[in-house]
Amino acid sequence: MDDFRAQVESQRPYLLRYASLQIRDRHSAEDVVQEALLAALAGEAGFAGRSNLRTWLTGILKHKIVDAIRRSSRDAAVAADGDEFEALFDERGHWVDAPAAWADPDASLGQKQFFAALEDCLARLPAKTAQAFTLREHLGLDTGEICKELGVTATHCWVLLYRARMALRECLATNWFRK
Amino acid sequence: MLSCKEVTRLVSQGLDRRLGFGERLRLRLHLAICDGCANFRRQMLFLRKAMARLADFESPEDS
Numbered sequence: 344m345d346d347f348r349a350q351v352e353s354q355r356p357y358l359l360r361y362a363s364l365q366i367r368d369r370h371s372a373e374d375v376v377q378e379a380l381l382a383a384l385a386g387e388a389g390f391a392g393r394s395n396l397r398t399w400l401t402g403i404l405k406h407k408i409v410d411a412i413r414r415s416s417r418d419a420a421v422a423a424d425g426d427e428f429e430a431l432f433d434e435r436g437h438w439v440d441a442p443a444a445w446a447d448p449d450a451s452l453g454q455k456q457f458f459a460a461l462e463d464c465l466a467r468l469p470a471k472t473a474q475a476f477t478l479r480e481h482l483g484l485d486t487g488e489i490c491k492e493l494g495v496t497a498t499h500c501w502v503l504l505y506r507a508r509m510a511l512r513e514c515l516a517t518n519w520f521r522k
Numbered sequence: 523m524l525s526c527k528e529v530t531r532l533v534s535q536g537l538d539r540r541l542g543f544g545e546r547l548r549l550r551l552h553l554a555i556c557d558g559c560a561n562f563r564r565q566m567l568f569l570r571k572a573m574a575r576l577a578d579f580e581s582p583e584d585s
Contacts, residue, residue, distance in 0.1 A: 364576075428530075436525025441558025448568045452575060461572055479538065480573035486538045497539075505534040512565050 347390075351383050354400050361401060364462060365408050365477045367470050375411045379404040405482055412474050413492045428509045442512070445520040457519060464514035468507055475500060476507035524552045529559045533566055 355376060362372040362379075383390070383403050390399050433439055451457040465473055475493060478484045484492070490500045524532070529552050532545055541549065553560050 432525070432527040436527035438526045438558045441526075441556075442561040442565060444561045445565060445568070448565075449571075452572060457572075458576060461576065477573075480570055481576055501535050501538055504538055505531055508534050508537075508566055508569060509530065511569055512562070515569075516565075 347387055348384060350396055351380055351400065354397055355380065357397065358400060358404050362404060362408060364465065365474065365481075366411060367473070371411060375407045376404065379407045382407070409478070409482060409484075409492065412478065427506070431509075442516070445516070448520070451519065460515065460519045461511075464511050464518065467514060468510055472503050472507045472510070475503035476511075479504055524548050526552075526556065526559050529553070529556070530562060533559070533563050537566060537570060 358376045358379060359372060362375050363369070366372040366375060379400065383400055386403075390396065431439060465477070468476065471493065475489055478489045478492060479486070486497060486500050486504075490497055493500070493503075495503070529549060532541065532549050535541065536545075536549070553563060
């Protein structure tokens with residue numbers, strides 16, 4: 344029993360790092376991890392027979408993150424446009440500097456440094472944009488669910504996801520693929 | 523003819539909702555002749571793949 348507690352506790356640094364990717368505020372991230380660890384200890388029976396403790400804990404943490412984002416975003420407002428990328432296009436809407444192909448991007452997926460660069464790029468996004476994007480692409484929610492979680496319309500949701508993708512593409516092109 | 527700017531929005535939305543027939547047709551016509559937008563689309567698909575694997579970032583020795 345105490346052995347299980349110690350094993351769960353040893354995963355705290357990993358879980359905090361994971362939560363921090365999606366919840367910007369350090370204290371909120373710590374709270375979410377604490378909630379997840381308590382839930383895990385209370386639900387030890389649910390772990391019986393599973394081989395990987397970290398995977399099981401991460402699954403619990405994901406649910407706690409979604410709950411936390413849902414709570415925190417009720418009152419946060421969102422701007423409606425997506426026009427901060429205006430400068431990438433000329434007056435007829437053509438690329439000023441068209442995207443060049445990235446060299447062997449799939450090779451990057453095997454590199455730890457690539458994911459560190461991706462995390463850095465995610466950390467530069469405005470909080471709500473990053474939340475919408477991670478809910479969609481990492482936690483796999485559909486747009487309808489994200490709108491509900493974040494309390495925004497479908498159109499706002501698409502704008503948030505568009506912004507995230509545009510900004511991440513620029514960031515990776517500059518900092519990783521070095522267009 | 524869609525502009526590149528409109529194409530970026532449609533490509534992004536195409537990852538979040540089912541595009542209409544006309545949208546898909548105009549998108550395909552543009553992508554067939556515009557290398558910049560074709561690269562953009564490939565990069566969006568790559569981004570999705572990368573995000574799905576983000577959880578694996580931690581190296582085994584940390585466990």
